[in-house]
Amino acid sequence: MNTGFNEELNDEKIPVHWPVKRLLISSACAEVFRSPSVLEGRVKHLILLLTSGLRFEGPTTADLCRANKEAIARGETEAEYMTLHKGTPEERKIELTIVPKLVFNWLRNKYTTQDASSYPAIPIPDQIGTETLEVLENDAIDTFTRMTLALPHIVENLKTLNLRSSSGLDFHFTSKEMFQEALPQLTGLRTFVFTVGEVFNEDDYLPLLFQHFPPNLSTLRFRGPVSLSKSKHWNKWVGSFADPKYLPNLRRLSFVLDLDYEKESTGRKKVIRAQKERLSEAKAACKQLFDNVKKRGIAMEPFCDEWAEKYKAFEQVDERCEQ
Numbered sequence: 001m002n003t004g005f006n007e008e009l010n011d012e013k014i015p016v017h018w019p020v021k022r023l024l025i026s027s028a029c030a031e032v033f034r035s036p037s038v039l040e041g042r043v044k045h046l047i048l049l050l051t052s053g054l055r056f057e058g059p060t061t062a063d064l065c066r067a068n069k070e071a072i073a074r075g076e077t078e079a080e081y082m083t084l085h086k087g088t089p090e091e092r093k094i095e096l097t098i099v100p101k102l103v104f105n106w107l108r109n110k111y112t113t114q115d116a117s118s119y120p121a122i123p124i125p126d127q128i129g130t131e132t133l134e135v136l137e138n139d140a141i142d143t144f145t146r147m148t149l150a151l152p153h154i155v156e157n158l159k160t161l162n163l164r165s166s167s168g169l170d171f172h173f174t175s176k177e178m179f180q181e182a183l184p185q186l187t188g189l190r191t192f193v194f195t196v197g198e199v200f201n202e203d204d205y206l207p208l209l210f211q212h213f214p215p216n217l218s219t220l221r222f223r224g225p226v227s228l229s230k231s232k233h234w235n236k237w238v239g240s241f242a243d244p245k246y247l248p249n250l251r252r253l254s255f256v257l258d259l260d261y262e263k264e265s266t267g268r269k270k271v272i273r274a275q276k277e278r279l280s281e282a283k284a285a286c287k288q289l290f291d292n293v294k295k296r297g298i299a300m301e302p303f304c305d306e307w308a309e310k311y312k313a314f315e316q317v318d319e320r321c322e323q
Contacts, residue, residue, distance in 0.1 A: 229285035
């Protein structure tokens with residue numbers, strides 16, 4: 001389902017009797033899911049491609065906006081305005097409705113209120129079919145965390161998880177600490193594909209995130225930034241992967257550090273081709289990790305990004321990494 005120019009999610013119209021096995025939703029923004037295929041975990045394989053601000057609980061965007069207008073009319077909150085053509089005869093104000101702010105307030109109220117009756121629990125279905133979840137770019141980590149909050153019973157059922165977040169557009173509604181807490185709870189997860197760039201605002205967060213990976217993985221495919229190899233914590237990665245107690249069920253590993261960024265990029269971070277020296281340093285660091293992994297009998301495999309092969313907007317793994 002490609003939502004097109006208007007980026008409107010219309011999943012509610014998916015017929016309930018359709019035996020959907022694989023559902024791809026592309027480009028939808030700022031709306032709440034309504035389809036039982038998603039909310040009841042009926043679809044086996046769910047893919048969210050370049051979506052943003054999607055939610056798994058709460059009012060629709062139209063309902064949030066309507067409630068906000070009613071609150072303004074009652075004097076419970078103030079309207080927000082933008083001035084156009086300031087300082088000219090055409091100067092005028094237009095009223096703004098900032099949907100992300102309304103969503104954030106709703107989530108904050110739900111998860112901090114003492115009155116649980118205002119937010120009825122989402123019913124848990126007898127059977128959950130969702131086993132594979134892929135969330136690709138934009139606010140991928142944030143979307144996954146929102147889904148974990150709203151539908152923990154579905155997320156806990158996952159066998160395969162693919163998260164791709166390289167552009168720094170995460171954490172508008174949830175915190176990186178919530179993501180860190182969610183990962184080790186995925187005890188049933190067997191395959192974790194994680195492409196992550198310099199998307200965290202703390203230098204030590206990504207270098208220590210390996211400590212929180214799902215514990216029972218048999219397959220891990222990790223792609224990160226070249227800067228990770230320069231972290232003061234890099235030796236902890238090398239040492240942990242050498243320890244048989246770390247991810248004890250791991251049998252297959254893909255690991256590459258090739259993502260690099262423009263130094264002055266703001267907002268959406270732009271991935272660039274890493275300079276030869278920086279990439280060489282990252283490759284040398286990875287070799288340390290590979291040598292330890294092989295001693296554990298874990299099979300090393302190239303990192304292949306099938307979505308980068310389909311979409312030019314996604315950067316394929318630097319071919320120099322295999323040289």
